[in-house]
Amino acid sequence: MKVYELQSNAGIEALKLGERPEPKPRAGEVLIRIKATSLNYRDLMVAQGTYGSKLQYPLIPLSDGAGEVVALGEGVTRVKQGDRVAGIFFPEWIYGQLTRQKMKSDLGATIDGMLAEYVVLHQDGLVILPEHLSDEEGATLPCAAVTAWHALVTKGNIKAGESVLLLGTGGVSIFALQFAKLHGAKVIITSSSDEKLERAKKLGADETINYKTYPDWEKKVYELSDRIGVDHVVEVGGAATLPKSLQAVRIGGRISLIGVLSGRGEKVDPLPILFKSLTVQGIYVGSREMFEAMNQVISQHQIKPVIDKVFPFAEAHQAYRYLESKAHFGKVVIRL
């Protein structure tokens, strides 16, 4: 079978197309013919060696993939041949809190991922895709969508009438926009591009701010939230945006710490957190239980993930470079 492997952490050029024998499912395992995969910012970090230090190469990258069940190992009962499935980001995080054991394996990093024609996964690490979604759409869910759901719904318990600040228009933020609007919340979203902000408005964003035109965007967020501040922040920016998010959030509000798009390692002033009685929560994707709860709602409301561009398998490098360019809005997909 054809497979992409990262030969090292030397960047996108270290991604090579190769051949491996088709894997065979053992007891409890499932053989999946992959139809589509999607990229996350984390996959760039894996390629560049900035996603933890313990990765071993060669490595099949990507956590996100969807496909069809084509063969079953002995004793498999959760899925059947022909089912359309996606893998879960942490194959051992089925429900409950994240633990060291459950985070030991994550697809496309500590274990091989989805950028291959066939993949074998344990039946417990799979979810059935919502019927109304294409394979490409299904492949966008495991990382970005589950993360946004975990932040706003599972932990954030978001309610109608609350306000949400979203940073940029990448994969996590656009899913967060869709989930926030579904729950009747008000969305304020930032972007470096007026054109992307127009697209966000069409998806229901109530207020938009260009963070290049308004570097002090936190002040505008404060004004746009009745000089109270927002209830929720989905913090994907990291070092450069967190101090601003701490100003933009209301007293008693919640910040979900998710990403490091602007970098990491700078000092955080703890004072606003205690003065404002904030809940600051780290979010690391989510469990199968969260993924399945999200899928039910996606099916019930016929929600469609927002895909910016689909690349053929042969153009995986271009897909990575496109994600790196930050030209996208929502998700970037590779079709097999």
Ligand SMILES: NC(=O)c1ccc[n+]([C@@H]2O[C@H](COP(=O)([O-])OP(=O)(O)OC[C@H]3O[C@@H](n4cnc5c(N)ncnc54)[C@H](OP(=O)(O)O)[C@@H]3O)[C@@H](O)[C@H]2O)c1
């Ligand atoms: N903790 C977790 O479980 C988890 C899960 C998923 C992702 N993440 C992290 O969350 C972050 C977002 O991931 P993603 O896959 O959604 O990324 P992505 O799709 O690559 O998002 C890229 C977009 O983010 C925006 N952006 C970049 N720098 C920004 C800044 N300084 N301020 C505001 N917006 C900025 C830009 O939007 P505009 O072009 O509109 O300006 C850019 O196009 C990454 O750091 C990723 O590692 C964490």
